[in-house]
Amino acid sequence: MDLREKLALIEETLDTEEGELTPETMLADVDSWDSIAALSLIVMLDEHFSKTITSAQIKALNTVGDILAYMD
Amino acid sequence: MEVDRYTSPLLDSNMYVVSENGHCVIIDPYFSPAANRLLAGLTPDFMLVTHEHYDHISGVNAYKTKYDVPLYSNGACNDGMQSATRNLAKFFGTWLEMQKITDQVIDAGYTCYADKLLEDSHTLIWMGHYITINLSPGHSAGSTLILLDNKILFSGDCMLRESIPAARFPGSNSKAFQEYTIPHLKQLDANILVFPGHYGCFWLGDHHLLR
Numbered sequence: 001m002d003l004r005e006k007l008a009l010i011e012e013t014l015d016t017e018e019g020e021l022t023p024e025t026m027l028a029d030v031d032s033w034d035s036i037a038a039l040s041l042i043v044m045l046d047e048h049f050s051k052t053i054t055s056a057q058i059k060a061l062n063t064v065g066d067i068l069a070y071m072d
Numbered sequence: 073m074e075v076d077r078y079t080s081p082l083l084d085s086n087m088y089v090v091s092e093n094g095h096c097v098i099i100d101p102y103f104s105p106a107a108n109r110l111l112a113g114l115t116p117d118f119m120l121v122t123h124e125h126y127d128h129i130s131g132v133n134a135y136k137t138k139y140d141v142p143l144y145s146n147g148a149c150n151d152g153m154q155s156a157t158r159n160l161a162k163f164f165g166t167w168l169e170m171q172k173i174t175d176q177v178i179d180a181g182y183t184c185y186a187d188k189l190l191e192d193s194h195t196l197i198w199m200g201h202y203i204t205i206n207l208s209p210g211h212s213a214g215s216t217l218i219l220l221d222n223k224i225l226f227s228g229d230c231m232l233r234e235s236i237p238a239a240r241f242p243g244s245n246s247k248a249f250q251e252y253t254i255p256h257l258k259q260l261d262a263n264i265l266v267f268p269g270h271y272g273c274f275w276l277g278d279h280h281l282l283r
Contacts, residue, residue, distance in 0.1 A: 015240055036240050039160075039167045043242035047157070055170035 006071050010064060013037070013044045023065035045070055073201065075224065075267065078107045082176055083168075084270050085127040088226060089114070092199045098141070099218060099226050100269065103131030108138075116141040117198065118188075120205065122228025122269055123215040124152030125241075126161040132184040142187035146194070146207045149214025150186040158213075158243060159183065208256060210249025211238040217253075222261060228269040231257070231279055258282055 001009075003023075011021050015032045027033045038058050045051040051070050061067060073092045080087060080102035088099040089110045096114040100121055101107075116139050121129050132143050132153075145153070152158040161182040168176055190196075192207035204219040211229045218226040230238050230253055239246035262277025276282065 032240075035167070035171055036236070038170060039163060040240070040242045042163050042166055043157075043160070046163070053166070055166050058166070058170055 001071070003068070006068055007064070009044065009048065009071075010041075010067055013040045015040075021064045023063065023068055025064045027061055027063060027066075041067065073199070076110050077267065078102065078110050080104070080107065080127070080130075082130060083127045083173075086267065086269055086271075087131065088267055090220065092201070095199060097198060097203070098131075098135060100128040100228070101131035101135050102127075103134035103138075107131065111139075115139075119143045120203075120218055120226075121145055121149060121153070121216070122218060122226055122230075123212045124149045124159045125212060125229070126159050126164050126178075126182060128228065128269060129153055129159060129184055130161075130179070130182060133182075136184075136187075143184065144188045144190050144196070144205075145186035146190050146192050146205070146214060146216060148192075148207060148209070149212075149216060150189060152212060152214045152243075154183050154185050156181050156183055160242065163242075206256065208253040210245055210253045211241060212243050213245070215253070217256070219260070219264070223264060225260065225264045225266045225276060226268075227266050231266060231276075231281060232268045233266075233271045233274045233279075235280060254281060 007021050014037045042053055045053050049071055076089045078087045087102040087107055090097045091114050096116050098116055098119045101119050119141055135141055156162045162180050165178040165180055190205055194205045196203045201221050206217045208215050208217045208230055215230055239249040264276040265273055266276050267273050
């Protein structure tokens with residue numbers, strides 16, 4: 001999965017417009033970044049990347065790039 | 073006929089008990105001593121769930137054990153209930169922890185299943201009442217609207233009084249919600265009283281989705 005595909009998956013997960021996110025985008029600036037989006041992110045990382053993310057790790061996310069770091 | 077509600081500490085999800093003549097139907101079962109008190113003196117005939125998410129099915133197995141009461145559901149919901157990933161049990165612990173809710177014990181591997189499968193649109197007659205159960209995808213693949221005598225609607229998380237978008241959750245399908253469930257809701261009587269999956273009841277015609 002290349003960077004564009006990963007960003008598209010994050011956009012779908014966070015319910016944002018296509019092409020809206022870049023690795024530098026601050027999550028605090030994303031309107032839909034809330035507890036429901038966080039739950040969607042937890043599920044997406046588990047389903048697509050077999051990654052289990054803790055609540056502390058979720059809270060430590062600042063940018064889209066921080067999410068991308070879990071998508072290896 | 074009487075409808076009683078128990079709001080669980082698990083994300084404030086609502087369990088309902090519909091009772092008449094000493095018999096009852098349990099909707100979205102949550103099990104605890106306090107919740108179980110709603111059933112005092114009643115014989116549960118069957119259970120229904122509005123959808124497959126853990127906060128709406130967590131009591132199914134406990135009530136089956138205690139009362140030998142069967143669960144009825146459509147196939148899509150039944151499929152979801154049998155997977156701790158799709159019913160979200162696997163993820164609830166982290167999500168609650170994130171929201172600083174620490175007093176709930178989550179069974180991360182929880183699954184359950186229907187004892188009787190219903191058609192996607194199915195009407196049961198119980199104690200002379202018509203209970204119509206319609207698969208209404210969007211919030212989840214197995215989301216269901218339960219209509220009682222065309223007067224009361226148990227909406228699960230398809231419609232909440234609060235403006236939380238139903239189709240933003242993992243496994244949600246906003247296209248199915250817009251194309252199937254919203255039109256279905258719009259054809260119902262505006263004077264139906266809605267008992268949602270969380271929070272308090274409201275009149276169907278007052279909901280922002282239908283205005």
